[in-house]
Amino acid sequence: MKLYTYDPAPNxxxxxxxxxxxxxxxxxxxxxxxxxxxxxxxxxxxxPQWTVPALQLDNGEVLSDVIAICYYLDSLYPEKSVFGKDALECAKVIAFCQRLYVDGLAAVA
Known part of the structure; x- marks a missing residue:
């Protein structure tokens, strides 16, 4: 795997x-x-979306959404999970992330 990133950027x-x-x-x-x-x-x-982060997997596929990258890495390295220990906890974490994104974007806009 290879992570394409830019340290100063928020995502x-x-x-x-x-x-x-x-x-x-x-x-x-x-x-x-x-x-x-x-x-x-x-x-x-x-x-082609020109965004970072982008995680290129060993099979060549690329994940370019921060939540997808974090979820994938959390699943790959399950020790100290941040997405929860079951489907309901995971759904709640993803919903909270989406709410932060939408509410944060609305505040900035």
């Missing part, structure tokens, strides 16, 4: 905090958003 920071909490290290590459590296042909081939 990549969310993935970084999850990885730190879990004690997991991934191969990572910085994509400097201030220099427009996300729009390069090389990165566009990985993630």
């Amino acid at each position: 990549p920071r969310r993935v970084a905090l999850l990885l730190k909490y879990k004690g997991v290290e991934l191969d990572a590459e910085q994509v400097d958003l201030t220099k427009g590296q996300q729009m390069s042909a090389e990165f566009s081939a990985i993630n």
Whole structure:
């Protein structure tokens, strides 16, 4: 797996905090958003949405949504789960994340 990230940005920071909490290290590459590296042909081939974080799996698939990346990593490394121990807890965590996103976006807009 390889994580394409940009440390100063908020969504990549969310993935970084999850990885730190879990004690997991991934191969990572910085994509400097201030220099427009996300729009390069090389990165566009990985993630045509031009967003970070992007997690490229060993089979070549790419996850580019922060919640999907965090859920995938939490499932892959279940020690110290942040999404809960059963389906109901997981659903509540995902609902809370969505509520934060929607309410936060509305406040900023």
